[in-house]
Amino acid sequence: MARLPTQGRATIMRDSCFPEGSSMLDPVLLRAHLTETAARLKTRGFELPVAEIEALEADRKRLATETQELQAQRNARSKAIGQAKARGEDVAPIMAEVAGLGDKLKANEVALAEVQAKLSAIALGIPNLPDASTPVGKDETKNVEVARWGQPRTFDFAVKDHVELGARHGWLDGEAGAKLSGARFTVLRGQLARLHRALAQFMLDLHTGEHGYTECNVPLLVNADTMQGTGQLPKFEEDLFSTMKPYAFAAEHDTVVRQLASKEQIRGLIDACNGLPADAIFDPHGNDGVALDFALNKLGQIVESQRDRYLIPTAEVSLTNMVRDSIVEADALPIRVTAHTPCFRAEAGSYGKDVKGMIRQHQFEKVELVQIVEPSKSFEALEQLTSHAEKVLQKLELPYRKMALCTGDMGFSAAKTYDLEVWLPSQNTYREISSCSNCTDFQARRMQARWRNPATCKPELVHTLNGSGLAVGRCLIAVMENNQNADGSITVPAVLRPYMGGAIAIA
């Protein structure tokens, strides 16, 4: 998959998104409470580069102050020139005063921008702080079971897994999926495909009809700003499928590089474009006389034009980012939205895990729940949102347990997460089917998503939550395995029968 060059993200780094020296955590935490923040992050296995941040912060502060002073001087002088001209006076003396200012200011601005870029790069890679109620632990073995619902059924015959059950009538066809797309793709057919659809329909109807969510149909391809808003970029690009046009990029790129004058310039270019594939750049024969500045600028433009879209790994991305760069009125909260979408995941690093069947797919479907709430209500909302996901399993009569994830097992954006794990008879264990998280203000800060707090009349960051309600493919597996009969038929859960033309079982 094509790797997105860092240059291509120029627009994401814009000031409106990342105010000076800001972090994706509250900037105060990195300035005034650095040691303490580092300790809290360490519980989730993240080493904060404390010394580096301190040094950069000191530089930033100094450069920012100096730059501002110079800017103030320049502005005052320029204004004076304007006024003098209006009065018809001679402006030469003032012009002389301002003479040396430009270069010094420029140098300061460049230095400041460099420091800020470094800080920003660090900040974007820092995960959210775990909430105090999140159990501390290194990995999933330290997750805490908080509830268990339903009794796993006992079978008086040898249970089959979903792959065996799906072999019937070509219901579940991994080979067809592999032929079309490769490993981790599946074709569903016939009654099983319909059951899959029934599950998604049922979930949507439940959440819109009984839980107060608004159904949405959202883009599956989104831009880089959006991916950054919810935390997928820049750190987890390898987990995403992208639609960048690498070949067009390389070809266009080559013609630019050929215009560069020297190897030194090209090396500088590689440094500047840190992250670009070097072999795409390094082609040092060509004409001279073209300024590096021009080439760099041109390069940035090319990269920008080749940057396309990313496939969403979850509808959380599209749903949550709907409030990006906006200020919502207090009476519009809470926002509760849901969508049924395909999800696309590269599954980098999961080689060998769950290779059989459709537990871990590059493409799967999910009904997602998202809430945008005022900060004081987000933990209450997490309990509620999780209960909405649980309701699906309860209505389907699938046994599950609810786990509070520990600090080391939580996702990047989450402050607190509950996983729901459904019972899978063939594996004689509980497997993840939903993950419900309170991201507090972490995503909101990345997105600049705010609400107007009536108490202060000021725009303040909202809190965002998301949860699967549920993963449709895994839910299908759970229904197949838990509801299987000795003859290989599958009993349709009562709540799904209206969606199955009244069928009691599929055979």
Add this chain to the structure above:
RNA sequence: GGAGGGAUGGCAGAGUGGUCGAAUGCACCGGACUUGAAAUCCGGCAGGGGCGCAAGCCCCUCGUGGGUUCAAAUCCCACUCCCUCCGCCA
């Protein structure tokens, strides 16, 4: 894919190099008048960052990035998005 037009504060909309972070109107908030409301009048009203006990001061932002200039909403280049027409298309 081709041709043209556009992007300014919550909205509408002025502003073609200099006290413009930005007229005016609407909306909104506070006050006056009124028994109350409407109407009218007066005042306030973008976001982010820095300094300060505070009053306040300073910086940045007119789609985005770069350039020209002592000075850019205004001039130049590129990009993005929106609109209109033509072509193609589920």
